[in-house]
Amino acid sequence: MRKILASTGFALGAALATPALAAEDCGNITIAEMNWASAGLAAWVDKIILEEGYGCKVELVAGDTMPTFTSMNEKAEPDMAPEMWVNAVKEPLDQAVAEGRLVIASQILTDGGVEGIWIPTWLAQEHGITTLKQALERPDLFPGAEDPAKGAFFGCPSGWACQHIARNQYLGAGADDKGFELVDPGSAAGLDGSIARAFNRNEGWFGYYWAPTAILGKYDMTRLDLEAEFDREHWDNCIVSADCLDPKVTEWPTSDVFTTVTKEFADKAGVAMDYVQTRAWTNDTVNKMLSWMGDNQASNEDGAYEFLMTHEDLWTQWVPADVAEKVKAAL
Structure with a gap:
């Protein structure tokens, strides 16, 4: 990620030294609101700061990693994807950056995303399971397959970039031959529900997951x-x-999580680009916000306002003082 950032030619931190421009200088911006919680939260934080602080007009559009990347690469729309997990699109993204169609504006997750294969900690401790091979020896511990005689391995939801990755890891481990069935959870909600159900029933769970969540x-x-x-x-x-x-x-490689923008946006965005290059947060910050959102059944918009009200010490570092005052006045 650091190598790609160097190729963009942008200096992080520019927003701290750049005065806010007039509202008409910002213009219209389309931002992908990806269909997972951390990315949706980021999109709404961007929307509020850019509209209230800079006078931009922001439209959020539904997004997902592969469709959004393809549309930005081929059609130059939307203007920005705040949280793009790029392990599955690294080569085409590198090519798009090299050929001047897309720009890596920033590393939104400063400590990177975490992907892997997980089981409940209580089960890992009770049965001494710390490795993938050890888990594969105990299909009886992981119910949830359509065939009750098999153990369940929960893959990544259909249509997500990680679907092929999780499937290939499953096949590479020979899980089929070890008495397991690959389960498609259907959606992020289905995957989350399978974990919650397992914990509520004090049952084992085995499969792909990621952080921040x-x-x-x-x-x-x-x-x-x-x-x-x-x-x-x-x-x-x-x-x-x-x-x-x-x-x-x-x-899994360390998951680079970038804010990606089109070259057209980078060339015209001015002060909006300064902000996008500067703002970033950690997994710990996002996990806490997502936990709050889950506990309060909050929307992405609700979470963004909660973040701006409770993490002023962080987000005010992303913008000039006059912009920060405008955002605070709008909360």
Whole structure:
């Protein structure tokens, strides 16, 4: 990620030294509101700050990693994806940046995203399971498959970029031959519901998950050791592909989570681009916000306002003082 950032030619921190421009200088912005909680929260934080602080007119549009990347790359719309997990699109993203269609504006998660295969911590401790191989030896501990004689391995929801990755890790581990069934949860809600149900029933759960998320803030989960090094060539040429014929288990790379914008937006955005380059937060901050949102059944918009009201010490570092005052006056 740091290498890609260097290629953009933008200096992080510019917003701190750049005065706010007049409202008409910001213009119209389209932002992808991705269909997972942390990205939705980020989109709304951006919307509120850009509208209230800079006078921009922001339209949020529904998004997901692959469709949004493709649309930005081919059609230059929407203008911005605040939280793009790029492990599954690294090569085409590198190409799009090199060819001047897209720009990596910032690393929104400063400590990167976390992906892996998880089980409940209580079960890991009770049965001494710390590795993927050990979990695969006990299909009886992981109910939830359509075939009750098999254990359930919950994959990534259909249509998500991580779907092929989780499937190939499952196949590479030989889970089919070890008495498991790959379960498609159907959606993020379905995946979250399967974890909540397992904890409520004091049952085992086994599968793909990631952070930052409210679920990992609420439920104590252990990320299993895959006992495999990260293999970049195999990852890029097989693991991320729907057509991988001979997958082998490989550790997840540190998940780069970027704010990606179109070149057209970067060239015209001015002060809005200064803000986007500067704002960033940690997994811990986002996990706490997502936990609050889950406990309060809050929307992305609700979460954004709560963040702005309770984390003033953080977000005011992203903008000039006069912009911060405008945002605070609007809360």
